[in-house]
Amino acid sequence: MLVASSASLNQFDRSISSRFSWNVATIPLQGDKARLAAGGAVAVIHSTDAAKQKAAWDFVNFATGPVGSTHQVKMVGYLPTNQMVVSSPAHLAGFYASNPKYAKSAEVMPLLTPWYGYRGENGLKIVDLMRKSLGAITEKKANPEQTLKELTVSVQPLLPAK
Numbered sequence: 314m315l316v317a318s319s320a321s322l323n324q325f326d327r328s329i330s331s332r333f334s335w336n337v338a339t340i341p342l343q344g345d346k347a348r349l350a351a352g353g354a355v356a357v358i359h360s361t362d363a364a365k366q367k368a369a370w371d372f373v374n375f376a377t378g379p380v381g382s383t384h385q386v387k388m389v390g391y392l393p394t395n396q397m398v399v400s401s402p403a404h405l406a407g408f409y410a411s412n413p414k415y416a417k418s419a420e421v422m423p424l425l426t427p428w429y430g431y432r433g434e435n436g437l438k439i440v441d442l443m444r445k446s447l448g449a450i451t452e453k454k455a456n457p458e459q460t461l462k463e464l465t466v467s468v469q470p471l472l473p474a475k
Contacts, residue, residue, distance in 0.1 A: 316340075319418035322390025326414070337414045339421050349421060352428035354394060379404055392418040433473035442467055 317325075322337070329335055340349065356376070358369040375381045382395035383404040398404035399419045409416035431439045446464050449455035 318391070319415075320389050320391040322415060322418075323388060324390075326390070337417045339417055342424070347424070348426045349424050350428055351392075351425035354391075383408075386415060390415055390418070392422070396422060431472065433471075435471035435473075439468050439471050442471075 319337075325335070342349070356373040358366055358373070360366050360369060376385070377394045379395055379398050379401070382393040382398045385391050386393050386398070386405055387408060393399060393405065399409070399422065400406050405419070409419060430436060442464060446455065446460050450457050450460055
């Protein structure tokens with residue numbers, strides 16, 4: 314078993330080809346109210362030049378729109394960034410019907426929650442502290458209750474004043 318992003322799907326498909334049988338599954342969740350955090354995709358425009366900003370914005374709109382999302386799924390396997398393309402016959406509906414491995418990521422879309430973020434200059438520090446704490450808990454190197462208390466003490470001073 315391998316746990317990986319759907320962004321690796323096309324690469325696995327090409328590498329494995331017909332050498333052996335393989336399949337995909339969604340991450341098992343506990344309970345009807347269980348959710349998955351969505352994250353990992355972002356577009357940032359850094360240019361101060363108006364013409365470059367417009368060109369970059371036009372590209373971001375294309376990449377996250379129906380045509381770009383459709384290409385992204387077909388070429389890579391990644392979860393579409395545009396919900397509309399999933400059931401649209403002009404985009405992915407037919408593709409998903411004939412490529413069930415690729416359809417798995419779209420099945421979890423109703424279970425996705427927004428990605429969290431923290432305002433202020435310490436946002437990345439806070440996320441890093443949480444990531445390290447969750448890693449320690451997952452690896453059974455830390456007690457969850459104690460780690461939560463310690464994390465609360467560590468993060469509170471990093472939060473911006475209201």
